[in-house]
Amino acid sequence: MSKALETFLAASEKKAFDLDHRKTLRYNIGQYNKKVAEGKEQFSNLELAKTRAAARKQKAIDNLEKYLIEFEANFIKRGGKVIWAQDSEEAVNEALQIMQKVNAKTVVKAKSMVTEEVHLNKELEKNGIESIETDLGEYIVQLRNEPPYHIVTPAMHLSKEEVAKTFNEKKGTPLDWNPEQITNFVRQELRAKYSKADVGVSGANFIIADPGAIAVTENEGNGLMSVAFPKVQIVIVGIEKILPNIADLDLFWPLLATHGTGQNLTVYNTIYTGPKQAGETDGPEEMYVILLDNGRSDLLAETEQRRALSCIRCGACLNACPVYNTIGGHSYGTTYSGPIGSIITPHFKGMEEFKHLSFASSLCGKCTEVCPVKIDIHKLLLYNRRDTISKGFSSKTENWVWHFWKKAMLKRNKMDKGGAKLKNFMLKQFFKKQWGERRDLPVVAQKSFNQIWRERKGIK
Numbered sequence: 237m238s239k240a241l242e243t244f245l246a247a248s249e250k251k252a253f254d255l256d257h258r259k260t261l262r263y264n265i266g267q268y269n270k271k272v273a274e275g276k277e278q279f280s281n282l283e284l285a286k287t288r289a290a291a292r293k294q295k296a297i298d299n300l301e302k303y304l305i306e307f308e309a310n311f312i313k314r315g316g317k318v319i320w321a322q323d324s325e326e327a328v329n330e331a332l333q334i335m336q337k338v339n340a341k342t343v344v345k346a347k348s349m350v351t352e353e354v355h356l357n358k359e360l361e362k363n364g365i366e367s368i369e370t371d372l373g374e375y376i377v378q379l380r381n382e383p384p385y386h387i388v389t390p391a392m393h394l395s396k397e398e399v400a401k402t403f404n405e406k407k408g409t410p411l412d413w414n415p416e417q418i419t420n421f422v423r424q425e426l427r428a429k430y431s432k433a434d435v436g437v438s439g440a441n442f443i444i445a446d447p448g449a450i451a452v453t454e455n456e457g458n459g460l461m462s463v464a465f466p467k468v469q470i471v472i473v474g475i476e477k478i479l480p481n482i483a484d485l486d487l488f489w490p491l492l493a494t495h496g497t498g499q500n501l502t503v504y505n506t507i508y509t510g511p512k513q514a515g516e517t518d519g520p521e522e523m524y525v526i527l528l529d530n531g532r533s534d535l536l537a538e539t540e541q542r543r544a545l546s547c548i549r550c551g552a553c554l555n556a557c558p559v560y561n562t563i564g565g566h567s568y569g570t571t572y573s574g575p576i577g578s579i580i581t582p583h584f585k586g587m588e589e590f591k592h593l594s595f596a597s598s599l600c601g602k603c604t605e606v607c608p609v610k611i612d613i614h615k616l617l618l619y620n621r622r623d624t625i626s627k628g629f630s631s632k633t634e635n636w637v638w639h640f641w642k643k644a645m646l647k648r649n650k651m652d653k654g655g656a657k658l659k660n661f662m663l664k665q666f667f668k669k670q671w672g673e674r675r676d677l678p679v680v681a682q683k684s685f686n687q688i689w690r691e692r693k694g695i696k
Contacts, residue, residue, distance in 0.1 A: 247567035271498025290610035310448025314510030340434035346459035347371035348439025370458035388551035436462035469520035531584035553603035594620035
């Protein structure tokens with residue numbers, strides 16, 4: 237058993253029976269579901285919009301190299317700099333070199349899952365650089381020394397009372413403060429940080445090939461503030477976020493907003509095309525884009541699973557998933573949780589170590605139903621399961637059990653041998669642990685359907 241699987245099972249067991257956690261999660265996701273239902277009303281034909289988005293994103297992924305090179309050329313034309321990073325270590329080292337060159341002491345960071353993926357904050361801390369999360373949810377989990385719980389809503393697992401307690405313990409604020417008071421407090425704290433920061437760091441919701449631009453979607457304006465003051469801006473983004481043309485945003489921005497938060501359009505949608513130009517008063521003097529691979533090329537090489545790279549990180553599949561709703565985001569032990577995380581993580585971080593995530597699904601298909609870019613998520617999970625077997629990552633015991641099971645199932649005379657007593661014994665002996673402590677094993681009937689049929693028809 238891998239260490240990742242041990243951690244996953246222990247965390248899942250704990251969270252599944254934490255009633256307070258489930259109550260908070262159920263309430264927060266319930267509020268999300270109400271808003272999404274309202275947001276979808278803006279589309280006269282939602283299925284058509286999703287079909288077009290799926291086709292457009294698939295075209296971008298199928299021609300990934302072409303569009304990335306086009307983006308690079310166009311971004312450089314306006315004075316930006318593009319760095320290609322093969323893995324997390326390269327991405328962090330490149331970012332550190334830029335910061336050290338300008339003698340950075342403080343960094344303000346907009347919400348970004350990819351910077352969580354490369355563990356940027358920890359590496360900056362090791363090198364004596366203060367990194368401040370400026371998204372409210374990210375700021376809360378940073379205070380708690382926790383990773384984000386959800387792709388879109390980092391602090392979804394916390395009630396307002398738990399948030400108030402966190403600020404009371406970490407910042408000395410009154411324990412009875414309401415969300416508005418806490419938000420105002422954070423706003424004042426961050427204003428001072430923005431003006432003094434040496435470098436701003438962000439991710440990107442989309443990178444656009446045609447103009448060579450970065451598109452950032454947010455609700456709080458922290459991304460804008462992270463760019464407005466620092467003289468140096470660093471964008472770390474996965475290579476799969478590419479879109480061919482700026483006109484594509486007309487389709488993808490509303491889909492992302494509706495499926496992510498239930499809004500018609502996110503509050504702040506900003507397009508960056510490089511550093512401050514001659515005659516402009518705002519913006520960074522230097523702007524770098526670090527294009528991160530980190531396993532994405534490995535996933536791209538997979539004929540079926542490459543469709544997962546079309547994901548726009550709206551988080552809809554997490555909110556729909558009964559497994560995520562039961563065990564929560566932290567139980568997965570990875571940056572990307574839920575159904576989409578269970579597909580991509582084994583390819584990003586290693587199939588052998590993280591193969592179990594592809595089995596952490598009921599295969600109900602709800603994730604596929606809600607996906608705004610029509611990824612067949614539950615089918616891709618099955619492809620991952622297939623690959624764990626074909627690549628030899630299943631145990632010898634499991635292989636032998638299924639070998640004999642198959643031999644028995646292929647021939648009626650072999651299947652009928654042994655009787656119910658022996659079969660029930662074999663099930664308990666070899667499948668009890670895998671079946672789970674909280675589920676009763678199915679009991680083989682004393683007589684098979686074949687036997688009952690023969691008896692009724694008088695067939696010997």
